[in-house]
Amino acid sequence: MNPIITAFERSPDGGKGLARDTRVRWALEEVGQPYDVRLVSFQALKEPAHLALTPFGQIPTFENGNFTLFESGAIVLHIAEHYEGLLPKDSVARTRAITWMFAALNTVEPPILDLVTANIFEGDKPWAQERTPLVKDRIRVRLRQLSSYLEGADWLDGAFSAGDLMMVSVLLRLRMSGMLDEYPSLAAYVSRGEARPAYRRAFAAQLAVNAPAS
Numbered sequence: 001m002n003p004i005i006t007a008f009e010r011s012p013d014g015g016k017g018l019a020r021d022t023r024v025r026w027a028l029e030e031v032g033q034p035y036d037v038r039l040v041s042f043q044a045l046k047e048p049a050h051l052a053l054t055p056f057g058q059i060p061t062f063e064n065g066n067f068t069l070f071e072s073g074a075i076v077l078h079i080a081e082h083y084e085g086l087l088p089k090d091s092v093a094r095t096r097a098i099t100w101m102f103a104a105l106n107t108v109e110p111p112i113l114d115l116v117t118a119n120i121f122e123g124d125k126p127w128a129q130e131r132t133p134l135v136k137d138r139i140r141v142r143l144r145q146l147s148s149y150l151e152g153a154d155w156l157d158g159a160f161s162a163g164d165l166m167m168v169s170v171l172l173r174l175r176m177s178g179m180l181d182e183y184p185s186l187a188a189y190v191s192r193g194e195a196r197p198a199y200r201r202a203f204a205a206q207l208a209v210n211a212p213a214s
């Protein structure tokens with residue numbers, strides 16, 4: 001039986017691939033593991049059947065028989081550890097790749113999420129216009145650091161890994177803001193991720209749900 005992941009029945013981004021099921025789909029595609037998807041409405045997210053999978057009532061979740069997981073980072077790590085292709089075999093290199101997953105989720109993603117909050121959820125608040133430039137500056141600090149770390153390398157630490165998968169997924173959230181284009185090497189890094197056949201299949205699969213061809 002295939003693992004089952006959950007995704008929005010209708011993603012607020014209309015199929016831009018920003019909902020976090022895309023990173024899980026991408027990981028499964030990279031390792032060549034077929035999967036099934038259970039689509040969940042916003043209402044169903046907060047109902048007991050889904051809350052039994054995650055106390056936070058969010059997507060994505062992952063089920064494999066009786067084994068269940070939530071949190072996109074934990075799910076991608078699980079996939080990377082159980083199937084070949086997303087983590088190096090050498091234990092030091094493996095730990096470094098996992099470190100990059102944490103860096104993506106814990107150091108780079110938070111200010112990017114702040115921008116989403118500032119623009120979408122607090123856009124009508126009186127402080128929004130003053131706050132947005134501050135949030136953008138905090139993002140730029142991370143982009144500058146990451147860009148100088150990459151120094152033209154294709155991937156963060158040698159071969160493509162789950163660390164890159166997570167970092168590219170996080171950076172993609174900035175595409176609409178135009179901020180990535182301020183850092184051409186990062187924009188190119190993200191484009192390399194998007195060009196991977198596994199990413200393209202993952203993107204197409206979520207798009208088929210959210211913007212089905214007429």
Ligand SMILES: N[C@@H](CCC(=O)N[C@@H](CS)C(=O)NCC(=O)O)C(=O)O
Pocket residue numbers: 018019020021045057058059060070071072073
């Ligand atoms: N830290 C969690 C965040 C999950 C999350 O925020 N999911 C969003 C979609 S990308 C969601 O379900 N939002 C609906 C809600 O929170 O009610 C993860 O990485 O999986």
